[in-house]
Amino acid sequence: MSFEIFLQAIVGGLANAALYALIAVGLTLVFGVMRIINFAHGEFLMIAMYAGYFAWSLLGIDPIVAIALVTPVLMVLGALLYSSVMRFALRVPEINQMAATLGLSLLLQHLALVAFTGDNMLVTQARAIAGVELGPVVVQVNQLIACGISIVLLGALYVVLQRTDFGLIMRAVAQSRDGAALSGIDVTGVYKWAVAVGIGTLGVAGPLLVSLLYVNPHVGALFTLKAFVIVILGGLGSFTGALVGALVVGLAESIAGAWFSASIAAAVPFVILILILLTRPEGLMNRSVRA
Amino acid sequence: MSNFRTATIVAGVLLVAFAAVSGDRYFMDIFIFTCFYGTLAVCWNMMAGLTGLMSLGHALFVGIGAYSVAWGLSVHGWSPLVTWPLGVGLAVAAAAAIGMLCFRYGLRGYFFAIATLAFGEVAFFTVSATEALGRSDGMIMPISAEDIPGQLQFFEKWPYALIIMTILIGTIAIGEALMKSRTGYYWRALRDNEQAAEALGVNARAFKLRCFMLSAGISALCGAFYANYVAFVDPRSVLGVELSIQMLVYSIVGGMSLLWGPLIGAAVLVPFSILLRDYSAIPGSDIVVYAVLLAVLALVLPQGIAGWFVARWQRRRLARRASRTAEVVS
Numbered sequence: 001m002s003f004e005i006f007l008q009a010i011v012g013g014l015a016n017a018a019l020y021a022l023i024a025v026g027l028t029l030v031f032g033v034m035r036i037i038n039f040a041h042g043e044f045l046m047i048a049m050y051a052g053y054f055a056w057s058l059l060g061i062d063p064i065v066a067i068a069l070v071t072p073v074l075m076v077l078g079a080l081l082y083s084s085v086m087r088f089a090l091r092v093p094e095i096n097q098m099a100a101t102l103g104l105s106l107l108l109q110h111l112a113l114v115a116f117t118g119d120n121m122l123v124t125q126a127r128a129i130a131g132v133e134l135g136p137v138v139v140q141v142n143q144l145i146a147c148g149i150s151i152v153l154l155g156a157l158y159v160v161l162q163r164t165d166f167g168l169i170m171r172a173v174a175q176s177r178d179g180a181a182l183s184g185i186d187v188t189g190v191y192k193w194a195v196a197v198g199i200g201t202l203g204v205a206g207p208l209l210v211s212l213l214y215v216n217p218h219v220g221a222l223f224t225l226k227a228f229v230i231v232i233l234g235g236l237g238s239f240t241g242a243l244v245g246a247l248v249v250g251l252a253e254s255i256a257g258a259w260f261s262a263s264i265a266a267a268v269p270f271v272i273l274i275l276i277l278l279t280r281p282e283g284l285m286n287r288s289v290r291a
Numbered sequence: 292m293s294n295f296r297t298a299t300i301v302a303g304v305l306l307v308a309f310a311a312v313s314g315d316r317y318f319m320d321i322f323i324f325t326c327f328y329g330t331l332a333v334c335w336n337m338m339a340g341l342t343g344l345m346s347l348g349h350a351l352f353v354g355i356g357a358y359s360v361a362w363g364l365s366v367h368g369w370s371p372l373v374t375w376p377l378g379v380g381l382a383v384a385a386a387a388a389i390g391m392l393c394f395r396y397g398l399r400g401y402f403f404a405i406a407t408l409a410f411g412e413v414a415f416f417t418v419s420a421t422e423a424l425g426r427s428d429g430m431i432m433p434i435s436a437e438d439i440p441g442q443l444q445f446f447e448k449w450p451y452a453l454i455i456m457t458i459l460i461g462t463i464a465i466g467e468a469l470m471k472s473r474t475g476y477y478w479r480a481l482r483d484n485e486q487a488a489e490a491l492g493v494n495a496r497a498f499k500l501r502c503f504m505l506s507a508g509i510s511a512l513c514g515a516f517y518a519n520y521v522a523f524v525d526p527r528s529v530l531g532v533e534l535s536i537q538m539l540v541y542s543i544v545g546g547m548s549l550l551w552g553p554l555i556g557a558a559v560l561v562p563f564s565i566l567l568r569d570y571s572a573i574p575g576s577d578i579v580v581y582a583v584l585l586a587v588l589a590l591v592l593p594q595g596i597a598g599w600f601v602a603r604w605q606r607r608r609l610a611r612r613a614s615r616t617a618e619v620v621s
Contacts, residue, residue, distance in 0.1 A: 103586030
């Protein structure tokens with residue numbers, strides 16, 4: 001493998017990593033606050049991708065503009081997810097939580113199959129084939145845009161979580177639900193907002209992703225698994241962990257893709273996950289939460 | 292016989308069902324698949340419901356069994372007498388290796404589930420890329436025009452039904468015997484409170500490993516049966532996450548606290564989804580129905596259908612006894 005291809009793989013991996021981080025942060029936020037893993041996370045991304053696609057194909061809206069429309073829709077869907085499934089899931093054992101969100105994921109996949117058929121759809125604009133040369137490597141314009149917007153949004157989320165009262169309240173609930181409730185925090189309200197924001201981030205990722213990657217009803221499952229790998233890598237519930245995890249997965253995937261066949265490259269994130277689970281199950285960034 | 296009451300009842304019900312469907316190939320097929328998924332769900336639940344280990348990678352073991360048979364037959368012409376033990380042996384060894392790693396590092400709950408999911412996915416992608424195993428296209432096993440009992444090739448479906456029934460009844464009998472043994476009590480103790488059980492001297496790692504290996508072995512047996520029955524294996528049908536999730540679906544719907552609960556789940560859902568798939572005008576409606584059932588039952592009826600009936604029955608019996616006592620007293 002020549003050095004240019006290696007560099008190209010690294011740049012491609014970094015660009016993917018930013019989007020991956022955006023997707024994984026939503027999952028880790030919901031888990032951090034509610035202690036529920038949402039197996040239907042990827043399906044909401046799939047919905048956002050379809051929304052971005054149809055905004056473009058039916059209304060002629062550029063995916064970048066569509067973000068402003070899709071994000072509020074996804075936030076509402078997140079709030080609905082809380083009041084229809086998550087609220088009840090708090091009361092049942094872990095395995096039932098898993099089953100409930102798995103059921104939701106299957107349901108959304110097949111509803112999408114009925115509504116949108118199984119065809120692959122992609123936003124194809126003039127700039128989709130344009131590239132920017134950065135020294136020896138070429139980056140797609142769309143990839144650059146997606147990467148840039150993701151980084152801006154991740155930065156904004158970080159500031160909200162670390163510097164505002166809203167973020168403080170959310171972190172308080174994540175640390176101790178009872179303690180937060182005793183201090184007069186409306187815990188159920190926080191839950192609803194956490195899910196709304198967690199799913200809402202997908203409203204940004206979806207339209208960006210659909211100009212890079214085909215959408216079909218089963219695309220979500222792939223991203224759910226990837227998001228799992230990322231958040232466990234970084235430590236479940238940790239924001240910076242998700243960033244680190246996304247970086248590792250994005251780079252590993254694209255470097256492996258340059259070296260091996262596509263199937264082997266697809267297995268690479270899982271191999272990393274197994275190694276991490278066996279050596280540091282609490283994740284790279286968390287300090288021992290071994291239950 | 293009282294030691295195997297459940298196994299006897301299950302055997303009786305199966306024989307009646309077998310007789311009822313014996314005239315019709317289509318219903319026989321449904322019966323066979325119900326037993327197949329039922330066995331898988333029961334052995335999955337021995338881990339999840341009775342020992343507290345949720346695995347989302349059980350398809351890996353089914354796949355090992357199925358691919359051992361398919362590869363052994365189409366490449367070497369080996370008989371099932373060789374390939375079945377080979378598949379089960381490999382699966383038990385794989386479970387031992389994965390289990391030792393996971394339990395050594397104390398993975399539990401979600402973490403164990405996702406670790407097993409990852410192992411399953413690695414196997415899925417690896418097989419999809421392996422030339423000798425037919426890549427993602429799968430392997431078609433050679434079939435001849437005449438029956439070859441030695442290769443488990445029959446034109447009629449009833450011999451297959453008898454085989455899978457035997458496996459199912461055997462699984463229930465083993466499970467029942469174990470539940471009444473020290474091992475079974477240890478398993479339930481580990482499920483309810485691992486730290487307390489360990490403090491009382493239960494070797495958690497060894498007993499969890501034993502459960503994992505047993506469950507994997509039975510899964511591989513089912514996988515081997517599947518390969519011989521369908522005569523075609525591909526990564527999606529025997530190694531995919533979907534298969535692992537199916538085991539969870541039947542267990543949740545049926546009831547995880549009982550050995551035979553998952554069997555009820557499979558008996559309700561498998562025929563239902565096959566019929567819906569074949570006769571409904573809307574494609575995919577079977578999955579929509581069972582996805583809704585899964586989500587709703589998981590939240591509303593956490594103990595499952597069988598669990599709910601058993602709880603109700605026990606409550607009634609207690610109430611009757613209480614009223615009888617009240618009569619005697621007055």
